[in-house]
Amino acid sequence: MSLLDRIHSCTAHDTAGLRPWRIGDTVAGWVTPPVADLLDRRPGPLRPEGRGWRLDERLAGPEARAEALEEVTDRLIEAGLVRKRRDERYPVVAEWGAPLLATVDRGAAVALGIKSFGIHLNGVVETADGPLLWIAKRAADRALAPGKLDNLVAGGQPAGLSLAENLVKECGEEAAIPAELARQAVPAGAITYMMDTAEGLRRDTLFVYDLALTPGFVPRNTDGEVESFARRPLPDVLDQLRGTEDFKFNVALVIIDLAIRRGVIGPEEPDYLALCRGLREPTDPSFD
CATH class of the missing domain: 3.30.750.160 (Transcription Regulator spoIIAA)
Structure with missing residues (x-):
């Protein structure tokens, strides 16, 4: 695909x-x-x-x-x-x-x-050969997308918390990232989409963050939502995204967005402009 x-x-x-x-x-x-x-x-x-x-x-x-x-x-x-x-x-x-x-x-x-909102964090390790991306595997008992691959940290945005507060909370729960390190995450834009599902219409906005991690950092899940973590070269992650159904549906958008921003996907890609446009779909239905 x-x-x-x-x-x-x-x-x-x-x-x-x-x-x-x-x-x-x-x-x-x-x-x-x-x-x-x-x-x-x-x-x-x-x-x-x-x-x-x-x-x-x-x-x-x-x-x-x-x-x-x-x-x-x-x-x-x-x-x-x-x-x-x-x-x-x-x-x-x-x-x-x-x-x-x-x-x-x-x-x-x-x-x-x-309209629902969430946060997705890319955990990136810089190397001489290019960026490595931390990928989480969701626990098998998750109600949504059990066993699928996910971003290092991701979660819905509840009422009563700021994005910054929620990011720190989710980083601690999902990957044992200390609060002082989580606060170094850099906002990297937002992804929007509408999607038909069996339950209804998803109208989602994902606030994307990038966090630079050292080679020695190893995430550890604390809330039971993640089965395991793996660190992979970003081009390899894209290949897996193209060739398998291993990833949670909206994580694909976050990874594509990161690859565009990092130049791993460039203008020579035949669908480049369509990819860029597709990451920013309206979340209000159009009846034209």
């Missing part, structure tokens, strides 16, 4: 059948037909309006709205549209940096079609 195919598999979505739900005048999420069917039958605090729904306007403030959305989450779980709660709160916002409208359990984020 080509690198461009990897991007296409992570950005494939169909807007047909998507229906919005709002908080006030703001579209908070887009739901797919199975979820829409449930909301048509059992809207609860989501009041039918036009093609979609509006959260009960008597609910003032993020906390009251979050409590109401727990009722919606219960119904999604009962209907088998959400596997289970993740006991982590995700922010509901119109855009990154916009005021908090509500929070939802992470487990319902995709089903409710909200």
